[in-house]
Amino acid sequence: MTETYDAMKDRLLDAALSNVPFDGWSEDTFKAAVADTEIAPDVARNVCPRGAVDLALAFHARGDAAMLARLDAEDLSDLRFRDKIAAAVRYRLEAVTDKEAVRRGTILFSLPMHAATGAKAIWGTADKIWTALGDTSDDVNWYTKRATLSGVYGSTVLFWLGDDSADHAATWDFLDRRIDNVMQIEKAKATVRENKLLSGLMAGPNWLLGHVRAPMRVPDVDLPGQWTDRQD
Incomplete structure (x- = not known):
């Protein structure tokens, strides 16, 4: 049976992880993973056109999938919404x-040529969290929620990387403070909406923002030139 695209990428990722601490998400790491898995180099390059960059993204996606599985398994019904967000980031x-x-x-995606790709990955994580928690916004709030959570998640990751406290307790305290900061901003926005004078001054911008809509969700489809796992 022909090995699927995802299976090959998983094997390449597993093989690469042992080299990443020494060589980073580099071309050397990718070539070593190809050699270790004995996947033909041209096939491996089709699976990961950008080499180790695609493997780093696959590692990030694997973490997102584990988070979603845990969110689905945990009972968060008794938590406040801000605590559900905190739990998702912690998971x-x-x-x-x-x-x-x-x-x-983090080092890889801080490079100018990969910064946009890294930002997109973080945005994707924020989007998955909001979607999993039932967000139904379809206006400008769709963007602001994900932008805000991206900032919270990104700063928490950086803090977590340097945290050596027991069970990362300092990280979870940092996360709670960041979410409290966001809640204060939301309260300030509510105050502006309730103030008639300020609401009048914001009438024009609010009218423009009212016409912003969330992007349409496009289902996965087979496109010309696209690698698929389907066996005809």
Whole structure:
């Protein structure tokens, strides 16, 4: 049976993780993973066109998947919504199987040529959290929620990387403070909306923002030139 795209990428990722602490998410790491898995180099390059960059993204996606599985398994019904957000971010960090791989990924995605890709990955994590928690916004709030959570998640990751407290207690305290900061901003926004004078001054911008809509969700489809796992 022909090995699927995802299976090959998983094997490459597993093989790469042992080299990442030494060589980072580099071309040397990718070539070593190809050699260790004995996947043909041209096939491996089709699976990961950007080499180790795609493997770093696969590692991030693996953590997202573990977080979503835990969110689905845990009962969060008694928690306040801000605490559900905090729990999701904590689950995401606790899903990490190799802290050094995250550290090396942070270095990789801080490079100018990969910064946009790294930001997109963080945005994707924030989107998955909001979607899993039932967010139904379809206006400008769709963007502001994800932008705010991206900032919270990104800063918490950086703090967590340098945290050596027992069970990362300092990180969870830091996360709670960041979410409290966000809640204060939301309270300030509510105060502005309730103030008639300020609401009048904001009428124009609010009208423009009212026409912003969330992007449409496009289902996965087979496109010309796309690698698929389907066997005809």
